[in-house]
């Protein structure tokens with residue numbers, strides 16, 4: 072396979088198709104360079120960085136059309152850290168989860184292991200399918216991922232019927248910014264910036280309802296010990312002042328702010344959703360039309376617009392295809408490692424040009440024609 076080559080005119084203009092970290096646009100990098108000697112390296116307690124945080128918060132509220140009273144909260148540590156924040160501060164006694172892949176499973180494991188909570192209720196579905204949380208008496212927080220990045224399944228975002236004042240905690244880490252939703256169906260819609268927002272990792276961001284803010288105040292005001300760095304209430308207080316508890320990565324915030332403003336200028340979430348749907352529509356119809364490929368997610372309604380998974384026939388080794396592509400600068404379409412399938416996984420976030428997804432599939436065709 073070291074002899075296999077792809078003609079330069081078939082290659083995508085940009086070869087980054089990772090599901091996170093994901094493609095950062097050239098214009099974002101230029102914007103970062105432009106503030107490289109003024110904003111970078113300056114205090115996060117002073118006006119220039121605080122107004123950058125304010126720009127991110129206002130931009131996200133506009134992009135998601137935040138319902139009255141919802142606020143944008145942020146803190147350091149990424150979505151994984153947010154699971155610990157939520158376990159400590161947002162679940163009162165018992166959580167229920169829908170688990171249909173690695174990311175949903177990780178949050179379910181976090182609440183299940185918490186010694187101060189009752190054992191979590193978990194509904195599961197195999198990889199490639201979806202599970203939706205079901206009403207359970209005594210549960211005060213329901214959790215599921217909007218997009219299961221490990222499998223490429225998109226899930227509905229709807230309040231659990233009959234759940235009264237239970238909180239809906241929805242992991243938007245890969246979906247947020249790449250598809251539409253009604254945020255009022257959630258109490259906390261949380262995510263990190265290295266996926267649809269084309270920035271770096273290390274931050275968590277959340278749209279939080281007044282009920283979520285009140286819940287955290289009540290739980291944290293009780294006798295549960297909550298470390299300060301994992302306190303949701305502390306994050307709310309700092310966010311309201313356009314700050315974070317401890318030092319954030321300023322460059323990450325610059326890249327993030329640029330991407331949010333770009334999306335707003337282009338037409339907001341509806342525009343972004345249209346763009347990812349175009350990319351995904353191409354990827355899935357291409358996979359369906361090849362007899363050595365097929366979309367991994369059988370139900371078309373569950374196929375993610377932002378992370379596409381394509382199974383390959385056994386005679387076409389995915390690892391060979393990805394190795395040849397990688398040698399040509401087309402990278403990160405390996406499947407989620409723990410899924411263990413002969414598969415390609417393609418990040419199609421808003422930063423990715425739909426034409427580049429077309430070029431990617433042409434490159435895969437070219438490699439496979441030489442292989443079989």
Ligand SMILES: *Cc1c(COP(=O)(O)O)cnc(C)c1O
Pocket residue numbers: 091148149150151152174216218219220242243244245263272273
């Ligand atoms: C990537 C991802 C995470 C983990 O995000 P980190 O910022 O790396 O902690 C969590 N949930 C989903 C759905 C993801 O795609």
